Amino acid sequence: MSKVILVVDDSASVRQVVGIALRGAGYTVVEASDGRDALTKLDGQKINLVISDVNMPNMDGITFLKEMKTKANYKFTPVIMLTTEGAEDKKREGQAAGAKAWIVKPFRPEQMLQAVSMLI
Secondary structure (H helix, E strand, O other): OOOEEEEEOOOHHHHHHHHHHHHHOOOEEEEEOOHHHHHHHOOOOOOOEEEEOOOOOOOOHHHHHHHHHOOHHHOOOOEEEEEOOOOHHHHHHHHHHOOOEEEEOOOOHHHHHHHHHHHO
């Protein structure tokens, strides 16, 4: 069975590009449009990795990450932040919340896939 990756981004085009790259590498992809939507997808199903944007409406990526880490099933699920946010203080905030990698947009799909393969 393939590994499941939750992709959280308010941009449908980013979700599409990330999804194409991940599916092409053999992963199963679950998509969410923001942090709140992503929390509804954490319904007990096995999620092997999360790729999340930071700046989103309703619930931003770092708040989502903190909420996700309170759930026993997802406490140790690795998270990659994929964002336009490159500020060091934002990166530190993400790492403190539990992010394992930080990729700044625009990104190369192979760069993202390399990070995924190291964490999954």
